[in-house]
Amino acid sequence: MEIGTPVARYLGEDDRDALASFRCSTGAWFEDEVESFVATQLLRRHAARRLHTRHTVIGLEAESGELVAVGAHEEDLLHDGDSPFTSTFLVVAAVAVEAQGGTLPDVEPLDEGRLVSVGRYLLEVLMSDADAAAREPVFRAVVAKDNVRSLALCTRVGLTRVLADRDPRFEQRLGVVRQG
Amino acid sequence: MLAELPFTTAEAIAAEYKPGVRLTSKAAIRTLRSKSVVSDGVSIRPRREHGRVAGGQHIYSALNLDAVRLYRRGDEAAARKIAERAQALERGDGAARLAKALADEPEPVVGSGWMVFRTSNYDGVLEKALAELSQATEHEREAMGDAVDLGRATFARVVKVHSDVVELRLDEGGATVPLPAHELPERMAPAVGSVVALRWEDLGAGMTLLKAAPAFETGARSGPAYPYDRPLLGEEPPTVVEGILASAPTIRRPRAIPIRGVS
Numbered sequence: 001m002e003i004g005t006p007v008a009r010y011l012g013e014d015d016r017d018a019l020a021s022f023r024c025s026t027g028a029w030f031e032d033e034v035e036s037f038v039a040t041q042l043l044r045r046h047a048a049r050r051l052h053t054r055h056t057v058i059g060l061e062a063e064s065g066e067l068v069a070v071g072a073h074e075e076d077l078l079h080d081g082d083s084p085f086t087s088t089f090l091v092v093a094a095v096a097v098e099a100q101g102g103t104l105p106d107v108e109p110l111d112e113g114r115l116v117s118v119g120r121y122l123l124e125v126l127m128s129d130a131d132a133a134a135r136e137p138v139f140r141a142v143v144a145k146d147n148v149r150s151l152a153l154c155t156r157v158g159l160t161r162v163l164a165d166r167d168p169r170f171e172q173r174l175g176v177v178r179q180g
Numbered sequence: 181m182l183a184e185l186p187f188t189t190a191e192a193i194a195a196e197y198k199p200g201v202r203l204t205s206k207a208a209i210r211t212l213r214s215k216s217v218v219s220d221g222v223s224i225r226p227r228r229e230h231g232r233v234a235g236g237q238h239i240y241s242a243l244n245l246d247a248v249r250l251y252r253r254g255d256e257a258a259a260r261k262i263a264e265r266a267q268a269l270e271r272g273d274g275a276a277r278l279a280k281a282l283a284d285e286p287e288p289v290v291g292s293g294w295m296v297f298r299t300s301n302y303d304g305v306l307e308k309a310l311a312e313l314s315q316a317t318e319h320e321r322e323a324m325g326d327a328v329d330l331g332r333a334t335f336a337r338v339v340k341v342h343s344d345v346v347e348l349r350l351d352e353g354g355a356t357v358p359l360p361a362h363e364l365p366e367r368m369a370p371a372v373g374s375v376v377a378l379r380w381e382d383l384g385a386g387m388t389l390l391k392a393a394p395a396f397e398t399g400a401r402s403g404p405a406y407p408y409d410r411p412l413l414g415e416e417p418p419t420v421v422e423g424i425l426a427s428a429p430t431i432r433r434p435r436a437i438p439i440r441g442v443s
């Protein structure tokens with residue numbers, strides 16, 4: 001399914017209703033949790049965390065104005081040995097059910113030699129926004145081990161370093177952005 | 181479970197003292213305090229951007245509304261007893277926890293006149309503190325209920341918002357009650373689904389006073405906490421990733437994609 005290139009837009013309080021009705025789950029437990037989080041908690045957490053960190057929520061909007069994807073990132077404090085550094089945590093990335101599997105023919109394909117998917121584009125938007133912030137070029141995400149599709153996307157994007165998570169249902173994925 | 185907010189404002193106390201009369205809250209509190217029918221209240225110091233404190237607020241145990249209503253109706257002795265219990269609640273750990281949780285809220289939840297409260301905008305800490313103090317407040321009401329009629333709130337949900345009227349549906353029975361929208365300050369404008377506590381007071385001579393206040397729902401939010409609701413930086417040991425900064429890049433530099441609006 002090919003769809004027109006969606007517009008990226010920062011989301012906030014005015015988007016509460018759109019997020020409350022955003023549907024991204026087809027029934028898997030990890031999809032249910034993401035959908036519930038986006039619908040009920042994302043903006044609340046956004047408001048709370050913005051006091052402490054540059055927490056950013058971004059939506060991809062179709063020409064019709066419908067949200068086809070929602071994501072968020074914020075600052076992340078990691079340590080390399082004894083050296084602390086600020087990097088980026090990908091809080092959430094979710095694609096609307098109707099747009100899952102959709103590709104964007106108008107977006108120039110990236111290094112994977114295939115049409116860019118909505119999910120791939122969302123990650124690039126999030127990384128593009130975070131890249132503009134003064135952080136170390138390291139990205140981290142926590143992904144459900146059962147979420148085979150997202151893990152595959154992480155690998156394609158370059159989030160290839162795997163760390164155990166404190167919750168055994170999840171694993172952490174990290175990657176370093178090529179500079180220059 | 182639906183519950184009344186366990187705290188209130190000086191403005192709400194003033195309105196309870198003299199319904200329909202424009203009375204400054206300072207004057208009302210001063211008068212009521214001279215009669216010992218209102219407690220001292222609790223100060224909250226909201227934390228705002230960059231950790232700076234912005235504008236103090238003062239809240240009171242909701243029991244003060246009961247005390248002031250009884251005082252207005254001539255039962256000064258009962259009013260004093262209730263004000264004493266309000267004072268005790270305000271000095272307890274539950275009130276301290278609530279004051280801290282309110283201070284930590286990203287947006288003010290206590291406004292002028294009305295309590296600005298949106299059920300979708302509180303987190304687990306505030307919810308827990310509210311529920312705890314609400315339970316203690318109800319316990320006090322029940323304990324005093326044998327000696328004095330404190331009435332009880334009826335809960336309703338906003339089902340429709342018109343330009344001049346808000347439609348509320350009673351939680352029990354399902355009847356619909358209209359409420360003039362001008363009763364709601366701009367910042368309080370409730371969304372569909374908001375919970376409101378209603379109290380009717382018979383003033384005699386065929387007059388009934390309807391009072392509406394924001395309420396909340398305990399345990400309503402059951403969304404996932406992890407991994408989305410992470411501790412803030414510094415709240416847990418940092419993740420150590422040996423050699424990550426010197427490791428070979430794995431992610432293609434993202435293109436600069438324009439993003440509309442303001443972050």
